[in-house]
Amino acid sequence: MSTALRPSACPGLLRIVQALDGGICRIKLNGGSITADQAGAVADAAERFAGGAIEATNRANLQIRGIGEQSAALIDSLLAAGLGPRTVAGDDVRNLMLSPTAGLDRQMLFDTRALAEQILDTLQSHPRFHELSAKFAVQLDGGEALAMLEHPHDLWLSAFERDGEVLLGFGLAGCPTDRALGAVTLEDAHALVVAVLELFLDLARPEQARMRHLLDELPRLAFLEQLRARVPVKAVSGWQRTSAADDLHIGAHPQNTEGLLYVGAVPPLGRLDPSMLRGAAQLALQFGDGSLRFTPWQSLLLPNVKTSDAAAVLNGLEQLKLLTQAAEPLSRLIACTGSSGCGKGLADTKQDARHLATLLQTGQSVHLSGCSRSCAAAHRAPVTLLAVSPGRYDLYFRDAAQPGFGALHAHNLTIEAVATLLDARSRSPLDA
Known part of the structure; x- marks a missing residue:
């Protein structure tokens, strides 16, 4: 790999970007897929050369946070596991998103x-x-049913x-x-x-x-x-892609082969520790095809599980503290790193999100952002909390007529006030 690495604000495998909690290394996964052995290599690298924090990203990649002086050893270990690009310059442009159930989806x-x-x-x-x-x-x-x-x-x-x-x-x-x-x-x-x-x-x-x-x-x-003038293009009229379901990334769902299914689980707020990742990889070896697939919902899938093994896999994932039910409030919340790891964050979004999950009576999709950059969500969430100071947020509701986060509903709310307002709104027939 002799090509020079160009400067960029985006982390990559070969370019560690500094944050408040240390360096960040982003590992791009082809189609979100990773073998059990490679998952083990990521867990080992995070444990040996960083602070142990592994993040599932909203582009179905992985990040290791908290990297210190051993960044070169970390990079070498990931390259040895086959997780790198073919050329140095090729790492940045490996930005191709697929459905997490490519090749398996019954609707594809x-x-x-x-x-x-x-x-x-x-x-x-x-x-x-x-x-x-x-x-x-x-x-x-x-055309998959599970598609971001x-x-x-x-x-x-x-x-x-x-x-x-x-x-x-x-x-x-x-x-x-x-x-x-x-x-x-x-x-x-x-x-x-x-x-x-x-x-x-x-x-x-x-x-x-x-x-x-x-x-x-x-x-x-x-x-x-x-x-x-460069490629034959056909005219299109009367076709529109219909929206996909929003909960097919969690729980057990049938594949396009009789008797097989995939099982999805959400690491709380997209954050895994090495034991979680190793445990999921071991379940994939024992019950699946030895691979994991990460998703744009910051979750993971075990593909090619026998229907008869679904309960054992779900139980195993739950033992690892991964969320396997869409009804769990925390499974529907996303949050950026926040002030605990990012200098731009105005609030500890992950801690606040965990607190919000204990207060909400109904499962709602909420995005907590420590600043206006919206690093945790590439899409516009139904509800966005934008931090204005520690523990306080402006509340936005998605509105197709409004750019950015949507329509501003309330200023400077505590997490308790947010929970009360969202629960009241979810019970109102006017907001059905």
């Missing part, structure tokens, strides 16, 4: 994994793509069926639930990704790091017109 229209491997190989091996921002991201949706459809991506592709043929609708700077700009055949999908990225790099100025920045000046249809 095609198995996205082979195409994903081809795209990831091109992103890492094509030197020009190393110019892309470390935040530039692509989503490939195979609310995270905006620079380019998204989403499968649908027309006249007996599976096509991929695509769009720019948005989500698969947006109206598609056009469609391509599965055979042309890889060429489309290459063409979109090359055209973006041709047209964007250096300060236009994301697709949305370019489209602020260039109409989408003008981009599409130039794209058509």
Whole structure:
């Protein structure tokens, strides 16, 4: 790996970024998947060379926090486990999101994994793509029931069926639930990704790091017109991706093979310790296929579990203090690192979230953010608490007509006041 590592504010495997609680190393997982042995290597690295904190991220990756002076040894151990990029410069651009149940989902229209491997190989091996921002991201949706459809991506592709043929609708700077700009055949999908990225790099100025920045000046249809000269694009009308269920990442759910299911569990607030990760990996070896899949809900799945083993797996995960029921309030809360580990955090969001979970009478999806950067959530949550000072938050409700977190409902609330207000609102028929 001889290519120089470029500067960036984003952590990577090879670039440790400092925070209040030490260095952060981000481990990008292809399709969110990791073998049991690799999971063990991550647990060992966090224990030996850092503070032991492992985070599941909202892009189905892992982070190790609290890294001190042994960062080089930590990186070497993860590279030895096969968790690194093919080239140094290729690490930043490995931003391809799949469904956590790719290849297993009963609703999928095609198995996205082979195409994903081809795209990831091109992103890492094509030197020009190393110019892309470390935040530039692509989503490939195979029509699965379990799919994160609310995270905006620079380019998204989403499968649908027309006249007996599976096509991929695509769009720019948005989500698969947006109206598609056009469609391509599965055979042309890889060429489309290459063409979109090359055209973006041709047209964007250096300060236009994301697709949305370019489209602020260039109409989408003008981009599409130039794209058509590079790849065959079909017109799309009357198709819209329907929303997916929001609780299929937790608990036991059937796969597309009779007698097999996957089991999902949520580490409280996305945080694992080494024993949790080792324990989940051991369950995957004993009852699954020896792999784990991380999800954009900051959770993990054990795929290919026999139906007869579901109860044992669920019990094993619960023994590890992982959450396996959507009704548990803590399983629906997300929180950033907060002031305990981040210099920008105005409140201890993780501690406050745990307190909120004990107060809520009903399960509600709530995002606690220590500052306006919203690091813990790439999507707009139904309820957002934005810290204004220790233990106090502004309360926002999602509103399609409002940018950012949504509509501001109340200022400077304590956690107790938030819980009272949310419970009252959940019981009101006006807010059904």
